[in-house]
Amino acid sequence: xxxxxxxxxxxxxxxxxxxxxxxxxxxxxxxxxxxxxxxxxxxxxxxxxxxxxxxxxxxxxxxxxxxxxxxxxxxxxxxxxxxxxxxxxxxxxxxxxx
Numbered sequence: 001x002x003x004x005x006x007x008x009x010x011x012x013x014x015x016x017x018x019x020x021x022x023x024x025x026x027x028x029x030x031x032x033x034x035x036x037x038x039x040x041x042x043x044x045x046x047x048x049x050x051x052x053x054x055x056x057x058x059x060x061x062x063x064x065x066x067x068x069x070x071x072x073x074x075x076x077x078x079x080x081x082x083x084x085x086x087x088x089x090x091x092x093x094x095x096x097x098x
Contacts, residue, residue, distance in 0.1 A: 003051040003078045010038040011049075018042075026050075032057050037077075045084045052077035052098075074098075 016025040026039035034057060039050040053075050076098030082089045 004049060004080050007038045007040075007049055007051040011040050013040075016040065016042070028054075030057050032059055034074075046092075047082040047084065047089060049080045049082075050077065 010027060010029070011025055013025070016023045021044050023042035024039065026037065026041075029036045029038070034053045035055045037050065037052045037054050039048075041048045041050070054077070055075065076096060079095045081092045081094070083092050
């Protein structure tokens with residue numbers, strides 16, 4: 001749940017753009033150690049909120065200097081899926097990879 005709360009802090013609901021039945025707001029953040037992705041997606045009757053640590057920071061280059069302690073084994077992605085119903089937004093499931 002902390003990933004969901006963190007993601008919601010980064011999401012700009014006013015920044016969602018729409019095309020047909022789909023909406024998206026996504027950002028990547030490089031904090032000098034890792035690159036994180038935060039996103040919210042709407043399609044038809046589904047809302048998907050995503051969080052992930054996707055790769056090492058660009059300042060590490062190709063790790064050829066020996067100074068990074070970044071481990072790619074720590075990379076992961078989380079998804080929280082909700083359904084839009086006549087009663088409101090209902091949590092359906094969550095998924096994690098990595």
